[in-house]
Amino acid sequence: METPKGTPPTRGRDFIREWIDQDVKAGRFGGKVHTRFPPEPNAYLHIGHAKAVWINYGIAQDFGGLFNLRFDDTNPAAEEQEYVDAIIQDVRWLGADWGDRLRFGSDYFEQQYLWAEELVRKGKAYVCDLSPEQLSECRGTLTKPGRESPYRNRLVEENLDLFRRMRAGEFPDGSRTLRAKIDMASPNLNLRDPVMYRILHVPHHRQGNKWCIYPMYDWAHGLQDSIEGVTFSLCSLEYENHRPLYDWFIDAINEGRTDDGSGPWGKKIHHPQQIEFARLNMTHTVMSKRLFIELVKGGHVKGFDDPRLVTLAGLRRRGYTPEAIREFCRRIGVAKTDSTVDVAVLEDCVREDLNKRAPRVMAVLRPL
Template identity: 55%
Template sequence: MSNSEDKKDFIREIIAEDLSSGKHAAIITRFPPEPNGYLHIGHAKAICINFGIAQENQAQGSRCHLRFDDTNPIKEDVEYVESIKKDVEWLGFDWGENLFFASDYFDYLYDCAVSLIKEGKAYVDLQTVEEMREARGNVNTPGTDSPYRDTTPEENLSLFEKMRDGGFEAGGAVLRAKIDMASPNMNMRDPAIYRVLNVDHHNTGDKWKIYPMYDFAHPLEDAKEKVTHSLCSLEFEDHRPLYDWVVANCPTPSTPRQIEFSRLNLTYTVMSKRKLLQLVEEGIVSGWNDPRLPTLSGMRRRGYTPEAIRNFIKKVGVTKFNATTDVALLEFELRAHLNKIAQRRMAVLDPLKVVIDNWAEGSVEEMECQNNPEDPEAGTRKVALGKEVYIERDDFMEDPPKKYFRLGPGRAVRLRGGYILQYVSHEKDEAGNVIAVHVEFLPGTVGQSPPEGVKCKAAIHWVSAEHAVDAEIRLYDRLFTAESPDAEEGGFMSCFNEESLELKSGAKLEPSLGEAPAGSVFQFERVGYFCADSEEHISGEKAVFNRTVGLRDSWAKK
């Protein structure tokens, strides 16, 4: 391993020091998603950091918790909980017995709020949202105290109980921490820590009418679970003083340390749950697992591998500086992994029939083709060849240019793993379109050089017409045409790529692809990497394949 690969990032350096100094005997991290949407590639970075660090220090008894911060039942759903579990497992991580929910701690969080009230450090505010917003001030102007700020602890306890028991309409009252309305950090200006929602919760039913705010609940959950290092993205850096204040002023069993790292941003996509939800709800994409989305479920359906994503996250690294990573780097890691593991198959997406005139009617030969030249243990397979085959339409030209080495008048070409074919003639329909090409095969040319006088500089993929499997092919591309959709003047939808999905309904596949299990990924020779669709592909009945990624970055030229 190189020195650069050995070098630890700043978080791992902190953790190594904490272990070596004896500050912590073991490391406890957590991945705390809100179950209000599906995870995306940005979350994968947080997953790999939190679970990865715990794995690296497993010998010391370190662990990572999976905890759902389910403090806002209005936007949450059990569907999201189950999808998040599936995504974390798919990425290769295991939380073991350490599965928790913020709702597990609602009684504890309530008791902490009561403790703050009794100590005069929290009060119930009955102002309207607009009044509180106006009184909060801005970065240049200090806030002004609420008229309820000096209410006695006894009165506040009574009001808080009224909030708990449903005595206020939703939004009619909030519990605020009493900190500093003149603080230069806006998060410290008496932040709301409880609000009235009056809705049922997917875990606790109708027990609660009030729910804690994230900035109050999160540090207490970490402390309750004795998390040592609370690792989060940079947007929470300004929230750290509030995190520390909550831990210091509530009855907590431990003192976690919050450390921030840069979030993952990618070109040609958006990673806001709100915007992804908009795409789903407006039917612009087919659902959260649409293969064009950066959601982990969408990437899995498209054929991405967890190994490629983990390698990508490792290459991006852990820093304190926000930046945008070119999606081409992710695609490079995907190609590198698939090139090693994906078996090769032949598929013709835009078929043109080729008739081998000197082939005996009804005769079939089996050609031997490599499964993966990058993997010696992958072996070979037999592929049937008959009198008629399909080739790609652009592998034949009536008037080919000088450096065109595929099939055309006066040209010869080799079938991949098979014979050399010599052009004879071609047929057209009334509109002038080529509908069939006639050729003759040259005996003795399987795996052999062309005979003297025959020039053959290319091998093309093909599928036997008699044995071909019909398939629907979905050519997925980038969802947006601009590198930074969020920065577009007309909004992110103004650069939506109308060509992000192209359907090929007449494709012809090598027979074994029709039997492939859903979710399996192959390299279609000379075309790209494709995945049997996990939703609609039915082995032996219906062939539906999604393009995972091309053999090279076609956008590099744009």
């Protein structure tokens, strides 16, 4: 694939590129590299997202691969079309090119539902009547195992009937969930029978009122990656202990499946590789979508493009250039451990870029 104008060259080799390079040489995934940037459309992007964009897009370019922009729109209560439009503008402004690969997770709701029914049929998922408060109480702690739900051993037929009635809208919000049947004593809390679907009677910004059950992030995003053929699912470090669940869901679907489709459940689905990296932390800088929303709704700032914010819209309005932000992303690199970057590094990148392009004008205000 030809590298488009403005794409940053690789400076050195980070651990992700080394990992992918080894997999490509070994012929894994047929030697293909396919990445994605999957924001949730519930706020504007900030400088931390720029790092994620350029890790994913930069790696796809370095290896001659593909890059998707995918909206993880599985929570209709928090998502709006305004955020979708703003994110598209910001990612394009940064210089990333997804071609015709603009995707929405909600487009896969039907396929994900069918896979969920499959896990119910396999005895790997069940409908639970515990309230959110009871679920939290039964989950246990890091030092105390969880307690099994009294609904864990429902018959497959009953689970299937209840799950279909959940989809049909027969039950109120929060009354039932679909949970994976894994291990309530696992030291990894994410594997303690996590919720796969919850009931939420809220219109979706793309699907309208078609759905009243919505997939949870851990169930949805690995399957979205699989459907799109993503090979390397690159995400921030807080999802490292979610990786076993990412793998478990795909392995559970593939149980009873074969490469040639001759198995009782058909052909195996694609299994991407999740890799985690440290997120961006900067001195003297707030990078929280929740706080940005509070500031805007409270009238403390004049919109998400207020120059006092480090949203990409705010930085753009402040006069920052995409070239400066790309250079910043190159300088800070990719690491496996968390660290804090001095905001002066970003300011230096902006200063250097503007020094190259800002016009110089001289004027005599009071000529003789």
